[in-house]
Structure formats: C-alpha cells, structure tokens
Amino acid sequence: AQSVAQPEDQVNVAEGNPLTVKCTYSVSGNPYLFWYVQYPNRGLQFLLKYITGDNLVKGSYGFEAEFNKSQTSFHLKKPSALVSDSALYFCAVRGFTDKLIFGTGTRLQVFP
Amino acid sequence: EADIYQTPRYLVIGTGKKITLECSQTMGHDKMYWYQQDPGMELHLIHYSYGVNSTEKGDLSSESTVSRIRTEHFPLTLESARPSHTSQYLCASTRTGGNEQYFGPGTRLTVT
Numbered sequence: 001a002q003s004v005a006q007p008e009d010q011v012n013v014a015e016g017n018p019l020t021v022k023c024t025y026s027v028s029g030n031p032y033l034f035w036y037v038q039y040p041n042r043g044l045q046f047l048l049k050y051i052t053g054d055n056l057v058k059g060s061y062g063f064e065a066e067f068n069k070s071q072t073s074f075h076l077k078k079p080s081a082l083v084s085d086s087a088l089y090f091c092a093v094r095g096f097t098d099k100l101i102f103g104t105g106t107r108l109q110v111f112p
Numbered sequence: 113e114a115d116i117y118q119t120p121r122y123l124v125i126g127t128g129k130k131i132t133l134e135c136s137q138t139m140g141h142d143k144m145y146w147y148q149q150d151p152g153m154e155l156h157l158i159h160y161s162y163g164v165n166s167t168e169k170g171d172l173s174s175e176s177t178v179s180r181i182r183t184e185h186f187p188l189t190l191e192s193a194r195p196s197h198t199s200q201y202l203c204a205s206t207r208t209g210g211n212e213q214y215f216g217p218g219t220r221l222t223v224t
Contacts, residue, residue, distance in 0.1 A: 090154075099171075
C-alpha cells in the first residue's frame with residue numbers, strides 16, 4: 001500500500017534559523033511527491049513537487065525539498081525561517097491512480 | 113493562485129437540513145476532488161471525478177453525493193445533515209496529465 005508519514009506533529013524554530021519538516025514515503029515504483037502548505041481557514045497551497053530529475057527541488061516562498069531514494073524521504077527545508085512561514089504543512093504521494101495520499105500534517109511554528 | 117472557488121466559506125445549519133456545497137474552477141480541469149478535513153488534521157478523499165458524468169467514491173466513506181454535469185462545476189450534497197458531518201470540506205482540481213492538485217479555500221460546515 002502507498003503511504004506517507006510525517007513523524008513530527010509540530011516543529012518549532014526561531015526566525016532566521018534553518019528549518020526542516022520531515023516526510024517519509026512508501027510506494028511501489030517511482031514516487032511522485034508533493035508538499036503543500038495550509039494557512040488557518042484556508043485551502044492547501046502547492047509548494048513543490050518531485051517527479052524525476054534532480055533530487056533537490058526548489059519551490060515557492062524559498063522552500064526546497066530533497067528526495068532521497070535510499071532513505072525513502074522527501075524532507076522540506078528552508079535556509080532561513082520567517083514568522084510568516086508558520087502554518088500546517090502536508091506531504092503527499094501520488095497513488096496508483098492520480099489520487100493524492102496525504103500525511104497527517106506538521107505544524108510549523110516560527111518564533112520571532 | 114489557482115482559480116478554484118468554493119461557496120459558502122462558512123455554514124452553520126440545523127440537523128436534518130439538506131445542503132449543497134458549491135465548487136467551481138475556471139481552469140478547464142477535467143479532474144476534480146472533494147476532501148474532508150477535521151481542523152488541523154489530515155485530508156480524506158471522499159469523492160472524485162475524471163470528467164463530465166463521471167463520479168467515484170473516495171477512500172473515506174461519506175453520506176454525501178456529488179454530480180458533474182459541467183466540467184467547471186462539482187457540487188457536493190448532503191440530503192440530511194447531522195452533527196457528525198461537521199468538518200471542513202476542500203475541493204481540488206487538476207488537469208489531465210498534470211500532477212499537482214489545486215485547492216479551493218474550503219467550506220467549514222457546522223451542523224447543530
């Protein structure tokens with residue numbers, strides 16, 4: 001079965017520090033992986049995706065993610081966190097059809 | 113910002129009422145989806161459609177129904193709302209051959 005795991009319910013980081021939000025996946029074949037962000041009372045916004053090619057994927061708002069096949073991971077990163085980055089982050093993998101399977105979400109809190 | 117709209121944004125209704133949540137997109141996407149999300153929690157796919165007159169149930173059982181008479185419109189109906197239906201409902205779409213889904217702002221439903 002295809003699945004994705006976000007092991008941290010919450011990540012706390014000080015503004016200006018680098019941040020990492022973790023995601024691991026389980027999928028048959030080549031994975032299609034995604035990161036979305038959700039601000040309060042809003043829908044999800046697409047941040048970035050990995051389909052093929054370079055393992056380091058750059059996305060919106062200065063975020064990037066590193067695909068690691070041997071560790072089956074797709075961690076989201078940003079070199080310098082902003083208070084405005086505080087939100088709920090979802091990792092997702094595309095299943096056998098084009099349905100997305102979402103992780104449970106990680107709440108990122110950036111402190112001034 | 114994706115052109116996908118949901119109305120109403122917030123709805124409070126009494127038990128037993130029939131409701132329809134509207135979702136429209138102006139991007140000409142063939143594929144549309146409905147997700148149910150409890151606040152701050154993971155998303156569960158409840159319905160999807162691959163085009164006009166195509167509807168399928170998702171991974172989470174739901175008492176709601178959907179229709180797809182026009183490409184741009186994918187309404188969700190609850191014939192008799194119950195408190196257990198209280199949740200946030202997110203609509204999404206993607207083009208055929210595309211990978212990422214684009215989400216609407218969501219409808220937060222409260223059934224009293």
